[in-house]
Amino acid sequence: MNKTLNVIYEEVAEVTGLSIDERTETLIGVCNGYHLTIGLKDNVYVMYASARKNGSLPDKEFTKEARKAIEGVRSVTIQGNNIAVWIAGASKNKVIANMIAAINGATEYFRANGYEDVCECCGKPMDSINVYNVSGGISFLCEDCYAKINQSLKEAQFDEENTEENVLGGFFGALCGSIVGAIVIVIVAQLGYVAVLSGIVMGVTTIYGYEKLGKKLSGKGVAISALVMIAMVFVAEIVQWNIVFSREIGIDFFDGLSIFGTFLGDGEIKTDFIISLMESYAFTALGAIPTIYSSLKKKRVAYDVYQMQ
Structure with a gap:
């Protein structure tokens, strides 16, 4: 206090x-x-x-x-x-x-x-x-x-303690949840912004997805969810850059994706991409870390009950 x-x-x-x-x-x-x-x-x-x-x-x-x-x-x-x-x-x-x-x-x-x-x-x-x-x-x-x-x-506490964590199911749940977060990142980026909101959505949906299909959330689950988020932010960055790239040269999205590596071969463009990726990671972390911390904090006290006065 x-x-x-x-x-x-x-x-x-x-x-x-x-x-x-x-x-x-x-x-x-x-x-x-x-x-x-x-x-x-x-x-x-x-x-x-x-x-x-x-x-x-x-x-x-x-x-x-x-x-x-x-x-x-x-x-x-x-x-x-x-x-x-x-x-x-x-x-x-x-x-x-x-x-x-x-x-x-x-x-x-x-x-x-x-x-x-x-x-x-x-x-x-x-x-x-x-x-x-x-x-x-x-x-x-x-x-x-x-x-x-x-x-x-x-x-409820007894039931949770006796529920076995399904890591594989949790992974797929986190993957599905992170796709929602990635879509938000792409949409926000197309509007010309990089927002903490995207990180909050990514954190909430990924953790929720893991817990929903994994049956419970442990430290292992948090680590897996974090790795999934890192990967999906990278994917989202490629997608939103490829949308711009494909639009600029007048080809469809999938054709652009097939030559995206060549596009990044330009040193200046590659530098800009890396800077943009780091910004996305930073803003995602600003939103996702407090969200995950809050979720874990709530879980720690979920079964606490005592008289205060």
């Missing part, structure tokens, strides 16, 4: 009675009878609560009016089964003031409008509601729903 975030949380916690959870870098606790969490999402602080009226989530009219009535917020939305309150403020002091105002204002507004603190899973108001970390996300659950989710995750 960085210093600024820690200072903000400490000051807000001191006033509101919430607690800092360093593992998830969030504020959690109960305020005015409502279980809350606050975390940083897309550089904006967001407060989450599970509150319903007669078993129903708020409608758009409620969120619109709540935005006007609660001090210090930029918007109020529904995310899944929770109410999300997006806190305004750019400077540290403004964020602290707005966060405190939003915590108090939102909980008071919920109560004034007949909304109860409920389990986000079954939607029932319970005395046994607690804050849990489920697969890396924070949930407000009663003991019964927590027990069911915990059991379900244990069974």
Whole structure:
């Protein structure tokens, strides 16, 4: 947790009675009878609560009016089964003031409008509601729903651990997925761009393809997927260069491909091709590496479930 975030949380916690959870870098606790969490999402602080009226989530009219009535917020939305309150403020002091105002204002507004603190899973108001970390996300659950989710995750984990990885199937899955990524690279290149978006697509589709046909993703699977991506970026580069080459000299794509090696025999053209290829690799890496890392990070916590408070 960085210093600024820690200072903000400490000051807000001191006033509101919430607690800092360093593992998830969030504020959690109960305020005015409502279980809350606050975390940083897309550089904006967001407060989450599970509150319903007669078993129903708020409608758009409620969120619109709540935005006007609660001090210090930029918007109020529904995310899944929770109410999300997006806190305004750019400077540290403004964020602290707005966060405190939003915590108090939102909980008071919920109560004034007949909304109860409920389990986000079954939607029932319970005395046994607690804050849990489920697969890396924070949930407000009663003991019964927590027990069911915990059991379900244990069974899923057991099934995965006893599933044998199909490396050959994974390879073909990665190959099929990477073709989608290669097509995106070619299309974007024809528009005159080299984009990180292409790398993101390549990373997502290749990893998804491996995991889909390989049944599970291991370190071996990541390595195979990476090699497939490297090869397919090279293929995509040849394809998009050959499209331009064939168009320029007025022949069809396959005829151009048959003499493409001769075309690259020109020293200056070969240098330009290599530079373009390196750019494609660089942009693909910028998009694919964070995507793969995020995927592996999610898998590491996929079966984690524990009570935070």
